[in-house]
Amino acid sequence: xxxxxxxxxPAPAQPVAxxxxxxxxxxxxxxxxxxxxxxRLSIPRCRACGQHHFYPRELxxxxxxxxxxxxxxxxxxxxxxxxxxxxxxxPVFAADVPYVIAMITLDEGPRMMSIIVTPDVEQVxxxxxxxxxxxxxxxxxxxxxxxxxxx
Amino acid sequence: MKREAxxxxxGDVPLKDGRVVGGGSVLQVxxxxxxxxxxxxxxxxxxxxxxxxxxxxxxxxxxxxxxxTLGEYLGIFPRFADTTNxxxxxxxxxxxxxxxxIEAGYCDVALIVYGSxxxxxxxxxxxxxPPVLTMQFENVWGIPQPVGGYALAAQRHMHEFxxxxxxxxxxxxxTRKWAALNPAATMRDPLTIDDVxxxxxxxDPLKLLDCCLVTDGAGAVVMTTADNARAHGSRMIxxxxxxxxxxxxxxxxxxxxxxxxxxxxxxxxxxEMAGIDHSAxxxxxxxxxxxxxVLMTLEALGFCKPGEGGAFVxxxxxxxxxxxxxxxxxxGLSYCHPGMYGIFLLVEAVRQLRGDAGDRxxxxxxxxxxxxxxxxxxxxxxxxxxxx
Numbered sequence: 251x252x253x254x255x256x257x258x259x260p261a262p263a264q265p266v267a268x269x270x271x272x273x274x275x276x277x278x279x280x281x282x283x284x285x286x287x288x289x290r291l292s293i294p295r296c297r298a299c300g301q302h303h304f305y306p307r308e309l310x311x312x313x314x315x316x317x318x319x320x321x322x323x324x325x326x327x328x329x330x331x332x333x334x335x336x337x338x339x340x341p342v343f344a345a346d347v348p349y350v351i352a353m354i355t356l357d358e359g360p361r362m363m364s365i366i367v368t369p370d371v372e373q374v375x376x377x378x379x380x381x382x383x384x385x386x387x388x389x390x391x392x393x394x395x396x397x398x399x400x401x
Numbered sequence: 402m403k404r405e406a407x408x409x410x411x412g413d414v415p416l417k418d419g420r421v422v423g424g425g426s427v428l429q430v431x432x433x434x435x436x437x438x439x440x441x442x443x444x445x446x447x448x449x450x451x452x453x454x455x456x457x458x459x460x461x462x463x464x465x466x467x468x469x470t471l472g473e474y475l476g477i478f479p480r481f482a483d484t485t486n487x488x489x490x491x492x493x494x495x496x497x498x499x500x501x502x503i504e505a506g507y508c509d510v511a512l513i514v515y516g517s518x519x520x521x522x523x524x525x526x527x528x529x530x531p532p533v534l535t536m537q538f539e540n541v542w543g544i545p546q547p548v549g550g551y552a553l554a555a556q557r558h559m560h561e562f563x564x565x566x567x568x569x570x571x572x573x574x575x576t577r578k579w580a581a582l583n584p585a586a587t588m589r590d591p592l593t594i595d596d597v598x599x600x601x602x603x604x605d606p607l608k609l610l611d612c613c614l615v616t617d618g619a620g621a622v623v624m625t626t627a628d629n630a631r632a633h634g635s636r637m638i639x640x641x642x643x644x645x646x647x648x649x650x651x652x653x654x655x656x657x658x659x660x661x662x663x664x665x666x667x668x669x670x671x672x673e674m675a676g677i678d679h680s681a682x683x684x685x686x687x688x689x690x691x692x693x694x695v696l697m698t699l700e701a702l703g704f705c706k707p708g709e710g711g712a713f714v715x716x717x718x719x720x721x722x723x724x725x726x727x728x729x730x731x732x733g734l735s736y737c738h739p740g741m742y743g744i745f746l747l748v749e750a751v752r753q754l755r756g757d758a759g760d761r762x763x764x765x766x767x768x769x770x771x772x773x774x775x776x777x778x779x780x781x782x783x784x785x786x787x788x789x
Contacts, residue, residue, distance in 0.1 A: 270541065270543065271528075271531070271532040271540050271541050271543075272532065272541065273532050273537035273538070273541055274531065274532055274533040274534075274537055275537070276533075276534065276537075279537060279538075304538075304653075305535060305537075305538045305651070305653070311654075330557065330658070331553040331554070331556045331557040331560070331658050332553065332556060333544075333549050333552035333553050333556060333604045333605050333606075333607075334602075334604070334605040335543065335544070335545055335549065335604050336601075336602035336603055336604065336605065337527060337545055337601075337602075337603050337604065338527065338528070338543065338545070339527050339528035339540075339543040339544055339545045339546060339549070340526060340527060340528025340543075341528075342528070342543075343528065343543035346543065349543065351542050351543065351544045351549060351553075353553055353652070353653060353658070361653050361654075362538070362653065363538060363539050363542055363544070363651075363652070363653045364542060365542050365543075376556065376557065376560045377560075393541065
């Protein structure tokens, strides 16, 4: 686990680096993260059964075919469930509390975990419509987060 | 004649305030629990030829070869090893696997053992799991581990069925009443539903008192054949049925966040094998990592219908004196929870069926159901035990 910086440490000369966990990208997941950097939400679709899935796998988890393609999802979906983190997942998330983590059912079918970016965490509800937004947290990493469609 | 596998010994180590009395390394405490269980079985360590372990919590590197490391430490040369680790339900699966191995003649005496010093070692946090492989799509978001996944399930259950937080609190309160009857329990002070509702929010809708403890602990179970049990004068408990299943690791891949599919699968199989129905069960020990775990488990095992768990546990029905004795040692919520709790479900069920449970004894308990849940509602292991 990443330790919180000690108070006595000298202040960094550069803007504070992104200290939260970053995905350890592997060959099976690289197309997803590469697309995110281009502000696209790319997920696998099975040519055999027609269903999408997420996270990306080598075989379709529905029909186990290996005939898969990457397609751009609409970036729209609805909240299947959510939790408001009142305690952080380690010190690097402490400044974000409270924050909303949601399971989003994409309009294409699969569920995806992400953050709901909102000024008021208390207004989030199951069934709320959401749309993707792209947070370029480093030059190499873009995180697809979501915001509520309701005002 | 067919060999019948039976449980003949259970053991644990004394705890005070959630720490192992006298301290020790994770290997020492497992050795103590193993000796206690073997003494209880009246079987010597040298007879153990099957070793079942789910992992050596906190031991990196070579310690990941759990049975090899522990077998060496115990001074035994097992001819049957099972290091199945499906989370905290692993020990229920171990009973099933040991029963199959013993009945097939593959081993004669099986030792199932677990220990952890996670409280003393302060090794538990809400974060810090590496975002690799399947976890790169969840751990980047800062979901508190593992409570956040259970919170997502609780929120969905409340949405679909109208389950209320006060109903979840009923479970914590009833479990605390059982703990008050168990001198070994870590938390024994009385608790009210208001106390649970007012406890520190962790990951909505779960609060501190919806969550299991973080303690040390070690436990062990010994199994052998019924013939061998008679030869040693051991007090045997029969294994009537078992089942196991797992459905996902990532919470995003859980088939239905409001239904515990793994328990539905393992429970159905265990009941079919035992050839009994729910009315034959006198006491239930089920994994209570969080209050929602219990509610979903009772529904999945068929003690009530999907969505009716909230009503089922209301009015303190699972407390001492109630119609449904549940988690009679005080559970992971109030007795102990050393990372993987499933071994203690078995230890308590055996004590209940032997009439050894002291102030918390369920009168006339003849048949017990044990159900472990592991991961993030990921795996299930069901075992049905009987003293007749």
